[in-house]
Ligand SMILES: *[C@@H]1O[C@H](CO)[C@@H](O)[C@H](O)[C@H]1NC(C)=O
């Protein structure tokens with residue numbers, strides 16, 4: 199029983215001891231969003247995620263799971279899927295009923311929203327830790343630790359009473375514990391394995407430059423766009439030669455629809471100081487051949503070169519990005 203997970207870990211972490219080698223997600227979570235419009239109307243949304251990649255949805259009309267990837271089931275059998283679907287149907291029904299029943303006692307004012315997140319996460323060394331947290335109106339409300347409901351400070355007295363109440367649902371707690379501690383880890387390992395090709399793929403970023411809205415008279419906002427890369431970790435800096443420039447603002451990492459990411463790095467500079475600056479991008483897919491885009495020199499076309507001088511990265515940089523920089527740089 200113990201051996202199998204370790205054999206799997208050897209597959210998931212090629213290179214054995216180095217966890218860095220594993221670039222993909224490490225957690226599975228189910229997210230519940232329940233909206234209560236009034237005393238008679240409620241809607242439950244469910245979804246399943248590997249870190250921030252959605253692999254499952256929930257059809258609340260038919261009460262069935264939607265598997266968004268061919269490998270989303272991991273090694274869970276169709277019978278087990280049907281059992282889990284039934285469990286979630288019952289859960290969503292009872293949850294709605296109980297919340298509506300207690301709404302006035304807990305002075306919950308319509309409309310309100312309840313969010314739940316539950317799942318398990320693979321930690322370095324191979325241990326898997328399960329978690330469950332609930333929020334009310336966007337504020338932490340409760341969590342579970344060692345089978346015990348722990349009220350969140352933000353939830354006040356309401357959280358404490360609610361936790362005491364929940365602890366009386368012994369059978370429900372038993373089922374949730376079984377799902378989190380037995381089924382989730384087994385599923386997580388199997389789905390990380392079945393989706394390995396997609397989860398551990400490497401997709402190179404494209405990068406291009408543009409100027410943003412002027413921050414003030416005589417100043418320029420340099421924008422370096424990096425898009426289409428996977429996995430998520432990326433390093434983007436404005437440089438003067440080998441020197442990192444201070445004051446860089448990074449946007450949030452935004453998802454593209456195709457499971458790749460987008461990031462923007464901006465730098466506010468005096469117009470005269472922009473020449474000579476370059477945007478440098480490091481990403482695991484580039485295998486050390488950083489993308490370097492130089493600001494300006496429009497009349498010659500953008501001067502693009504590549505750290506380490508790889509022909510592959512150079513071709514990529516000169517492709518779409520070069521043309522795009524010229525267009526946007528003029529705008
Ligand atoms: C309850 O909310 C739903 C959805 O917003 C609405 O269609 C319905 O008319 C409301 N019912 C009452 C009794 O207010």
Ligand SMILES: *[C@@H]1O[C@H](CO)[C@@H](O)[C@H](O)[C@H]1NC(C)=O
Nearest residue numbers: 341342343344345346347348
């Ligand atoms: C849960 O159990 C662990 C290990 O037994 C312990 O270290 C931790 O403090 C416990 N947490 C709570 C909230 O009881």
Ligand SMILES: *[C@@H]1O[C@H](CO)[C@@H](O)[C@H](O)[C@H]1NC(C)=O
Nearest residue numbers: 202203206273384385387388
């Ligand atoms: C599914 O995969 C998990 C994790 O690798 C394993 O523990 C479990 O035995 C597998 N179940 C089946 C039915 O193959």
